[in-house]
Amino acid sequence: MSRKLIRFDWAMKKLLRHKANFGILEGFLSELLRFDVSIESILESESNKQDEYDKYNRVDILVRSQNNELMLVEVQNDSEIDYFHRMLFGVSKLVTEYIKEGEPYGTIKKIYSINIVYFGLGQGKDYVYEYKGEFIGLHQKDVLIPTTLQKQDFKVEKVSDIFPKYYILKVNNFNDIAKNTLDEWVYFLKNSEVKDTFKAKGLDKAKEKMRYENLTDEEKKMYDRFQENRRIEISVEYTAKLEAKQERSIEVAKTAIKKGFDSETIAELTGLSIEQVEQLRSAKD
Structure with missing residues (x-):
């Protein structure tokens, strides 16, 4: 225990x-x-x-x-x-x-x-x-x-x-x-x-x-605030990493589209959905 x-x-x-x-x-x-x-x-x-x-x-x-x-x-x-x-x-x-x-x-x-x-x-x-x-x-x-x-x-x-x-x-x-x-x-x-x-x-x-x-009541409030701040920071950091990864995937997808790769292959390579790849292809056109 x-x-x-x-x-x-x-x-x-x-x-x-x-x-x-x-x-x-x-x-x-x-x-x-x-x-x-x-x-x-x-x-x-x-x-x-x-x-x-x-x-x-x-x-x-x-x-x-x-x-x-x-x-x-x-x-x-x-x-x-x-x-x-x-x-x-x-x-x-x-x-x-x-x-x-x-x-x-x-x-x-x-x-x-x-x-x-x-x-x-x-x-x-x-x-x-x-x-x-x-x-x-x-x-x-x-x-x-x-x-x-x-x-x-x-x-x-x-x-x-x-x-x-x-x-x-x-x-x-x-x-x-x-x-x-x-x-x-x-x-x-x-x-x-x-x-x-x-x-x-x-x-x-x-x-x-x-x-x-x-802990005293005041210390509990301070510790709870500390824990909440840590959770928010971790969430912000995680979100930033996901957004950065998404941006890299989009750039790779754009390059692959220019080189003539099909949407299924691009989706497999980048982790993007086929719909997202098709949207990028349409925006390029």
Whole structure:
């Protein structure tokens, strides 16, 4: 048995910023990063800004852990061709914002960029991607490693431990078969459901705190509006795709008519009805 819960991105905006609910986000981060995360505080981020329609196409939350690391969690619903670049910009901005003037560069905090996307970002069949940056010798093919002093001073084993870590969760690629606790989280992110058999950290709290019936009347109105906005946007996008497909079919049909194809063949090639093809033929005449 599973229970339908409110969406994670809306909860990021309204619920997960409260200290009483930190355990949900701590659980997700712990399962993804494979070490226990304790949240010290939620910092100001772009998603705190209310827009006129409150659509939540994109929402982010910035976490400071008790180990003084910064973790930027972002949910993106709409396709963006330059999303990789925005990931880079977001992390670069954090690097510069959270080092005080005059401080040594070694005080820059470790940054994790976690991106949950509901569109086809890049080409890849997996649903969880981790960026592991290393410096590889062009000639010797060796991996550049820190000196002993750097290892001791910065408490790292690899140069990549110093640099930001990027994670991408392509939620729509997930096949809904949860084979481990991280999969259980991805299942929840995709379906807004937590099965009774799930054991992942934080999901028990999500199942308790993120029930629709637990929202206040005002929160229910806001969430209903959010869901309606999403439905309208999906419908508009779907309609636009159909119209674009129809236009392409018409152009192909016109070309085929010019080349002397019969109406039955054109209809089969384009998906148009024979009547539509005949109308195009008549308009041409």
